[in-house]
Amino acid sequence: MPVLLNVNENPYPPSAEVVATIAADVATAASGLNRYPDRDFPALRSDLADFLAKESGVRLAVEQIWAANGSNEVMLHVLQAFGGPGRTALSFAPTYSMYPEYARDTATRWVQGRREDDFTLDPAAAAATVRAEQPSVVLLASPNNPTGTALRPETVAAVCEAALDVEVPTTSGHAPAVVVVDEAYGEFRRAGTPRPSSSSTDTRTSR
Ligand SMILES: Cc1ncc(COP(=O)(O)O)c(C=O)c1O
Known part of the structure; x- marks a missing residue:
């Protein structure tokens, strides 16, 4: 298959120089494998x-x-640290199909809010869903997989505002929600599209 649009792959192989550098570095690392x-x-x-x-x-x-080994493992770590039984992870469908798997694997309740008909997120509606569902983790992909939709910085700001109103019970009281802006495909954003994680003031975790 020449083009695989649903995976984060490059259709072009690495250059001979990159291959040689990796091989040399692996040889160096191998000498310390004891x-x-x-x-x-x-x-x-x-x-x-x-x-x-x-x-x-x-x-x-x-x-x-x-x-970690791909952002899949980073996200699992995030859910292991901030999700778990009695806690909720929230995203907005359609979105990356692995999010419910991370939730399932960490016994975290999984909730899907909805996107607008053009797959964008309305800042006020997204914030209202956060306040209603009280998640400990909110997952926002940009560009979104599988729709390719960019996340607007004002949506991240509204979700972060709402995240501060969330009260996740903890052993010492309660904590706000963690907002993850997943930019696994960030390098593919259209020219001029800002990185939502760099323009937000309160994004706790970003890729
Ligand atoms: C939105 C999103 N997040 C994360 C990933 C996983 O990326 P990685 O290869 O870094 O584990 C993908 C892969 O398709 C993705 O589309």
Whole structure:
């Protein structure tokens, strides 16, 4: 299949230079396989911070970057940390088909709000759903899979405002909802489309 639009793949293979660099780095790493690797991977997180600064204009500290085996694993970590029995994860359908799987795998209640007929999210309606459902995690994809719809910064702002009104019971009282802006396909946004996570003031987790 020459083009697979529903997966985050590049139709072009890596260049010979990239292949050679990866092979050389693997050889170097292999010589130290008698030890566990550094499980905080600071060098990788530092390189990712540099990439994000260049790509989005936002400079994050290494401590603000988390890395794992694909964003699937990052999202599972988020649900393991902030979801769980008695808690709710919320997104707006149609959206990425793995979100309900992360919820199921962490025994988190799964709720789907609805999108407008053109697949956009109305800021006020999305915020009202957050206040009504009291989720501990809200998942917003941009561009959305499978519709390709960009998330408007004002929608992120409205959802973050509503997230602050959520009261998730915790051992020491209650906490607001965590808002995840999932930009797995961010590099494919149309020219001129802002990254919603860089323009929002209160996005707790972003890719
Ligand atoms: C919205 C969205 N989030 C996350 C992912 C998973 O991405 P990764 O390959 O980084 O695990 C995909 C993959 O299609 C996606 O569409």
